[in-house]
Amino acid sequence: MAITAPQLAPVIPGTWTFWADTIVGATPLGPVQPHDFTFTRVLNDAGAATAVLPLDSDALEPARLLRLWSWRLWVFYAGVPVWCGVPTGITDDGSATVSVTLTELHGYLAKRQFDGPAEIQAHEDVPPVGMTWTQVEQTALAANLAFPVADVGVTIVTTPGPAVQVRDRTYQPFDGDSRLSLIQDLTSVINGPEFRAEYAMNAGTPAATLHIAHPRVGGSTGLGVTVPGTAVAYSSAWDADNLRTRTFAVGDQVQDTAGNDVTPFRVNRSPQPDLPRLDAVDQWQGVTLMSTLQEYADSSAASGAAPSLALTVQAGETAPPLTAYNAGDDVTVHAVTPLLAGGGLDVTGKLASESVNCSAGTVDWTITITSPPPAPRVSIWRRIGQVERIANGIFRRNPVLSE
Numbered sequence: 001m002a003i004t005a006p007q008l009a010p011v012i013p014g015t016w017t018f019w020a021d022t023i024v025g026a027t028p029l030g031p032v033q034p035h036d037f038t039f040t041r042v043l044n045d046a047g048a049a050t051a052v053l054p055l056d057s058d059a060l061e062p063a064r065l066l067r068l069w070s071w072r073l074w075v076f077y078a079g080v081p082v083w084c085g086v087p088t089g090i091t092d093d094g095s096a097t098v099s100v101t102l103t104e105l106h107g108y109l110a111k112r113q114f115d116g117p118a119e120i121q122a123h124e125d126v127p128p129v130g131m132t133w134t135q136v137e138q139t140a141l142a143a144n145l146a147f148p149v150a151d152v153g154v155t156i157v158t159t160p161g162p163a164v165q166v167r168d169r170t171y172q173p174f175d176g177d178s179r180l181s182l183i184q185d186l187t188s189v190i191n192g193p194e195f196r197a198e199y200a201m202n203a204g205t206p207a208a209t210l211h212i213a214h215p216r217v218g219g220s221t222g223l224g225v226t227v228p229g230t231a232v233a234y235s236s237a238w239d240a241d242n243l244r245t246r247t248f249a250v251g252d253q254v255q256d257t258a259g260n261d262v263t264p265f266r267v268n269r270s271p272q273p274d275l276p277r278l279d280a281v282d283q284w285q286g287v288t289l290m291s292t293l294q295e296y297a298d299s300s301a302a303s304g305a306a307p308s309l310a311l312t313v314q315a316g317e318t319a320p321p322l323t324a325y326n327a328g329d330d331v332t333v334h335a336v337t338p339l340l341a342g343g344g345l346d347v348t349g350k351l352a353s354e355s356v357n358c359s360a361g362t363v364d365w366t367i368t369i370t371s372p373p374p375a376p377r378v379s380i381w382r383r384i385g386q387v388e389r390i391a392n393g394i395f396r397r398n399p400v401l402s403e
Contacts, residue, residue, distance in 0.1 A: 015078040016358045019206070020059045023072050023086055023152050026205075030059030032073060035097055037358040039075060039083050039104075043196055043217070043327040043351065044187045046107030046180065049073075049085045051100045065090060065098065072153075073102060074206050075358075080323050081199035081206035083356075086152070106197055106210045108152045109145075109180035114171045118147040128173035132289075135166040139193050139212045142186055145171075145179050146195075149210055154197075159213035165191050168291045175286040183212075185284075189299040191215065196328050218328030218350065223320040235312045242304040244280035245271050249297035251287040266293040268301040280304060311349060311367040317356065322363060327351050333367060 018037070020029040032053065039049035051073065055062055064071060068087050075083040085102030092098050103110070115128035133141055139158040146156055171182065187193055194217040198209045211217050251264040264287075271277070282300055287293055311333055325331065332348045349367035356363050 017076040017079070019074045019076070020071055021074070023070060026072075026153055029064070029071060032057055032059050034358075037075070038356060039085065039102075039358075040353055040355045041083065041197070041327045042104075042353040044184055044194055045353075046110065047083065047085070047104040047197070047353075048107075049075075049083070049102040049104075051102065052097050053100055054097050056096070065100070072105065076206075077317070077322050081201065081208075082322060083197075084199065084206065084208050104197055105152055105208050106146070106149050106154050107180070108149060108154075109183070110178045112148045112179045113174050114145070114177070114179055114182060115173045118144050130170070130172045132168075132170040134168050136169070138165050138167045138186060139214055141167055141169060142183050142193055142195065142212045145183050145186075146210060146212070148179065154208045154210050157198075157209050157211050159211070159217070161214040163215070165193075165214055167295075168289050170287075170289050170292075172286055177286060185296075189295045190302055192299070194218070194328055196326060198326065216328065216350075218326060218330065220330045220348075221320075221325045223325055223329075223331050237310050237312075238307045239310065240307045242280070242300075243275075243307055244278045244301065244304040245269070245275055246277060246279050247297045247301040247304070248279070248281045249284060249293045249300065250281060251284050251289075251293045253288070264288060264290060264293060266290060266297045268294075268297040270301045270305060272305075309369040310352075311347075311365070311369070313365045313367065315363050315365060317361045317363055322356065325351065327353055331365065331367065 016037070018032040018034060020032050021027060022029065034051045034053050036052040037049065040047040053060060053065070055065075060071065065087070068089070072084055072086050074081055075085075084105045086105060086108070087100050088103050089101040090098050091100075116126065117131050120126055120129060120131075137160055139160045143156045143158050149156065167186070169186070177185075183195065187195065191214070193212050193214045195210060195212045196217050198211050200207055200209070247268040247270070249266045249268075253263055280300065282296060284293065284296055287296070313333055329351050330348050331351055332346075334346045347369055349369045351365055352368045353366045354363050355366075
């Protein structure tokens with residue numbers, strides 16, 4: 001059954017419409033009328049959403065609602081698909097509605113571990129294997145890591161760019177990092193690729209694409225906001241958390257090596273005349289190649305050479321139109337602020353994320369000015385995962401402890 005715009009009646013102020021189908025097989029479930037809906041679009045990550053859904057929906061009955069990861073919710077703006085997510089949690093307070101959290105469709109990669117490359121795992125009953133790629137074009141490498149998104153109906157598109165960038169990488173099965181994290185690590189190096197979700201109608205049916213590109217996935221839109229003026233609110237934040245003059249990239253020993261082997265590491269020394277020595281240590285669990293560690297050290301040093309500037313701007317969904325840009329695109333911000341003399345702030349930066357409130361009709365932009373962009377900030381959940389991987393690595397390299 002094709003999904004066309006006329007079938008979707010507006011249910012939230014503006015031109016927002018919603019449609020549900022199953023994640024396996026894409027069987028249509030029907031239109032949905034949320035009482036409230038907010039979602040994010042993010043560069044080099046998966047967005048998230050929160051929806052307040054009625055329990056009397058014909059498309060999403062309670063039995064279907066409770067089958068987390070079994071259905072998808074498509075979001076349309078003026079008949080154009082702009083987001084799609086799957087449910088990851090439900091909160092019930094006894095009322096006629098429930099609060100549902102969703103992750104963007106390609107966030108499925110956070111649920112998949114590396115168990116071998118696509119060309120091997122395509123065969124049934126093949127045991128997990130490690131893999132070393134040598135001088136492989138990086139968008140093809142990222143696509144190989146991301147191939148499981150086909151299981152949830154996402155198509156991968158790569159754009160290597162005119163200047164082909166090759167990488168060396170080694171991955172071990174079930175090393176603890178999800179495939180999403182492995183791709184994010186690849187995007188964090190100098191001249192690394194970028195990725196984002198893109199949506200379009202295909203023969204009357206919404207389609208999702210994971211676009212992986214180099215040197216960038218977005219482009220210049222010529223769009224912008226002015227404060228005061230078209231934007232509702234504005235703030236800027238300079239952050240020195242990542243500032244450093246010496247970077248240590250610490251890797252991991254090869255599995256099953258002798259316990260007295262030295263852990264591999266690389267150093268980047270980038271002194272600045274007006275700064276004291278500032279050290280930063282980045283742990284890269286599972287990384288054993290010196291060339292990869294040097295990439296990480298150089299990239300972290302470049303992104304931490306100066307305080308990062310993050311701008312947050314609240315714009316309307318129609319000024320500029322939401323469908324005219326996406327995460328990863330360039331936008332311009334002009335803000336009159338006494339902190340900066342000479343007319344204030346007038347910069348063009350990359351959209352790192354957008355938070356869309358469908359009910360309020362607003363879009364919060366987060367814009368990064370650093371170049372190259374820093375690696376994604378480590379969440380508390382990923383930090384806990386790193387601790388677990390370190391502990392697992394200790395046991396793997398010390399057979400006496402594991403007995």
